[in-house]
Amino acid sequence: MSDDTISRRRAWLMAARPHTFPAGISPVVVGVGVAYxxxxxxxxxxxxxxxxxxxxxxxxxxxxxxxxxxxxxxxxxxxxxxxxxxxxxxxxxxxxxxxxxxxxxxxxxxxxxxxxxxxxxxxxxxxxxxxxxxxxxxxxxxxxxxxxxxxxxxxxxxxxxxxxxxxxxxxxxxAFPLTPPTGTLPTAAFVASVGVACVSTAILVVNNVRDMETDRKAGKYTLAVRIGYTWSRVEYVALLVVAYLVPCWFVTHGFGYAALLPLLSLPLAASVARTVCRYDDAAHLDPALTRTGRTLACYSILFAVGLAL
The missing domain is CATH 1.20.120 (Four Helix Bundle (Hemerythrin (Met), subunit A))
Incomplete structure (x- = not known):
């Protein structure tokens, strides 16, 4: 295998961005836990x-x-x-x-x-x-x-x-219903989705905070560009807070204390939040981006297991 082939394969892997895959996998994992x-x-x-x-x-x-x-x-x-x-x-x-x-x-x-x-x-x-x-x-x-x-x-x-x-x-x-059959859109699914949605959005916040200056120059007015560093960090922390409150709803609605398992990932989330709140350079925010993805993966797996239990 030539170096060119290896380089090309790596380039395609880079284009696919596997570090973002938790954002695609995690909602399905939680959806499986809710369904179970x-x-x-x-x-x-x-x-x-x-x-x-x-x-x-x-x-x-x-x-x-x-x-x-x-x-x-x-x-x-x-x-x-x-x-x-x-x-x-x-x-x-x-x-x-x-x-x-x-x-x-x-x-x-x-x-x-x-x-x-x-x-x-x-x-x-x-x-x-x-x-x-x-x-x-x-x-x-x-x-x-x-x-x-x-x-x-x-x-x-x-x-x-x-x-x-x-x-x-x-x-x-x-098969092939024209409208959602009765019972196929439970409230628990919508509530669980909020937690995943918050942590997934937090990944984007880190990405946009890192790229804020170059995005502004390029005319790419992300929410981070519009609201600035301080409020972007407020958004990041608020998203995590809401995400970790979601499991509490399940405990109060008869799913048992196992639904609180996602809280085990809270130290990781808090650690990443400290980095996001202190730094705005790629040297710190690239790892924070990856770690936010890991937070989402851990949160989702623990959530699915807790709901299944």
């Missing part, structure tokens, strides 16, 4: 939801890499993880093609989920793919207009968790 607790766990829909979520995550990462480069948001001044299009490691046309292939693969997986969940899954799937592209592409890239946090909260939190619970519960109903 409610007695509607279904293995095949859960697996399909996981694969579909990862494919959409990868497609969105390719889209961000491509559109940030051609829109001029990624420059040589940008700190943080390397963007392969801007760095010239992979041609822009190839990254764009890979984006479409990832979304196509997600659509193929989604066909089974559509059979199980019906028309609601068609709406969710198309909206997720469209949002993944529109985050940095299209005539109004909402990641450039301070709406990225809302996007992550909804699609990598609320919709992902509730959708995972839905396809499992819908597996016990007739």
């Amino acid at each position: 607790a409610l007695g509607v766990f279904a293995a095949l829909p859960a697996l399909a939801a996981l694969v579909g979520a990862l494919l959409i995550q990868i497609g969105a990462n390719f889209a961000n890499d491509y559109y940030d480069a051609i829109n001029g948001a990624d420059t040589e001044e940008r700190e943080g993880f390397t963007r392969v299009t801007q760095a010239g490691l992979i041609a822009a046309a190839e990254v764009k093609r890979a984006m479409y292939l990832a979304f196509l693969a997600a659509t193929v997986v989604g066909c089974y989920l559509v059979y199980v969940g019906g028309l609601p899954i068609v709406v969710i799937g198309l909206a997720s793919i469209a949002a993944g592209i529109a985050y940095t592409g299209g005539p109004f890239p909402f990641g450039y207009h301070g709406l990225g946090d809302v996007f992550v909260f909804l699609f990598f939190g609320v919709i992902a968790v509730v959708g995972t619970v839905y396809v499992q519960a819908a597996a016990y109903a007739p």
Whole structure:
């Protein structure tokens, strides 16, 4: 195997951004925990939801890499993880093609989920793919207009968790329902989704705080650029506080004290929060970004286990 081959494989891995995968996997994990607790766990829909979520995550990462480069948001001044299009490691046309292939693969997986969940899954799937592209592409890239946090909260939190619970519960109903069958959208799914949504959004906050100055120069007005360092840090801490209050709701609604297991990840979250509140350079915030992702993974696994218990 030549060095060029190894370099190319590494470049594609960098473009896929595996450090962001917890944002795609964690909602499905929590959705499985909720479904198990409610007695509607279904293995095949859960697996399909996981694969579909990862494919959409990868497609969105390719889209961000491509559109940030051609829109001029990624420059040589940008700190943080390397963007392969801007760095010239992979041609822009190839990254764009890979984006479409990832979304196509997600659509193929989604066909089974559509059979199980019906028309609601068609709406969710198309909206997720469209949002993944529109985050940095299209005539109004909402990641450039301070709406990225809302996007992550909804699609990598609320919709992902509730959708995972839905396809499992819908597996016990007739195939291809036109509207959600009774009992497939439980309140517990929505409440659990808030915790995941908050920590997922916190990942984006770290990323945007790190890139604040270069984003401002490039005309990319993320929420962090709009509200500044202080309020971005307030947002980060507030998101974590809400996330760790969510398990308390489950204890007060009959799920037992095992639902408090996510609190075991609180020391990690507090440690990362201290870093985010003190520093704004890539040397500190790149590790903080990774550690926030680990916090999300730990939180979600513990939450799912606690709910299942």
